[in-house]
Amino acid sequence: MPDARDASPYDALLLLSFGGPEGPDDVVPFLENVTRGRGIPKERLKEVGQHYFLFGGVSPINDQNRALLDALRKDFADHGLDLPVYWGNRNWAPYLTDTLREMVRDGRRRVLVLATSAYASYSGCRQYRENLADALAALEAEGLELPKVDKLRHYFNHPGFLEPMIDGVLRSLAELPDDVRDGAHLAFSTHSIPTASADTSGPVEEHGDGGAYVKQHLDVAQQIADAVRERTGVDHPWQLVYQSRSGAPHIPWLEPDICDHLDERHAAGVPAVVIAPIGFVSDHMEVLYDLDTEAKARAEELGLPMRRSATVGADPRFAAAIRELVVERAAAERGQDVTPCALGALGASHDLCPVGCCPARAPRPAAAGADSTYA
Secondary structure, X not given: OOOOOOOOOOOEEEEEEOOOOEOHHXXXXXXXXXXXXXXXXXXXXXXXXXXXXXXXXXXXXXXXXXXXXXXXHHHHHXXXXXXXXXXXXXXXXXXXXXXXXXXXXXXXXXXXXXXXXXXXXXXXXXXXXXXXHXXXXXXXXXXXXXXXXXXXXXXXXXXXHHHHHHHHHHHHXXXXXXXXXXXXXXXXXXXXXXXXXXXXXXXXXXXXXXXXXXXXXXXXXXXXXXXXXXXXXXXXXXXEEEEOOOOOOOOOEOOOEHHHHHHHHHHOOOOOEEEEOOOOOOOOHHHHHHHHHHHHHHHHHHOOOEEEOOOOOOOHHHHHHHHHHHHHHHXXXXXXXXXXXXXXXXXXXXXXXXXXXXXXXXXXXXXXXXXXXXX
16 A cells, blocks of 8 residues: 555646636626636626526536635545645636746646546536646746646546535435335436537547446446445445536537436336535535525426435545545555555556547647656
8 A cells, every 4th residue: 555645746736727717707707707708798608697697607517626725625634645735727817827927936836637527528528627737828928837737547446536415415315205205216417518529538449339437427426326226225226317408409419408307207207316516526516506506496396306426525525525636646646556446347547648639629738647748
């Protein structure tokens, strides 16, 4: 086993996330950042921003990242892992480039990145790597010494990610009325993406129908359903479903949509549904709006008892999982033999994204991969 207190050669961990507005005046500028280069009119962005305005113009993701930062720092300190943790976002303050600049000025030279996305996909992995390359290019233009940046592997099947979700489903089932609990259907929800993007997710050898994105989610859903059966004695039917679709209507995206799925399950006579948002690390806006607002309203219209289980958030088991991933990757970088921790049928994901993994529609420089622009 690698030394649990040794993160060398790394001297910092960077929490890299999406970002979100923290007040009404931030909403449109934030959406302009998200959609930059797509030519979307400001009036359309104001319409999209209504989701945020319903919650005072504040996305919960930033506070949730602050809670995760606190959990990581506490876990690291409790286990003697001396590794500073920084935070940068793609689309809102603290911006990634600013945080990397701060890290360089603090003398950080080997940076390990934790992205708040557990699965393989362009938007969930390669786009973060492209953002890292953009930030490094900006620092290079300023004449700063660039750190070497690596990214933690996908953690969808790490027990510290799975166990909190299993407990969340069990709690939600327990909250259902006694007469519908055993017949409840489990709807495992994740972000819909274009089918073309799903089909090319993961390494080239995993490309195909749904690619690694769908395969990984199905593996997680199966593991949770199996754990629920083992702990309750009830074999609940389940399905992987999707939410948060956007983009042009003529472009195919992964289906079924969660609200359509609720209609179909109600018509089939299902007595209750538990929605488990397995594709999300925290209860951010897409969970609050698409599930807690829209899906909840649809279930109420149907008279269908529904509960939504929690995401992992800042659960101490998730913080411990990140520490284990850091120590595992550090030991591998030092040349030690490491047995990666992973459950399910798929095994541990790759440490280094290979060439052709989750490609962009138009090639762009990316960091922290086999095709990295920056060594």
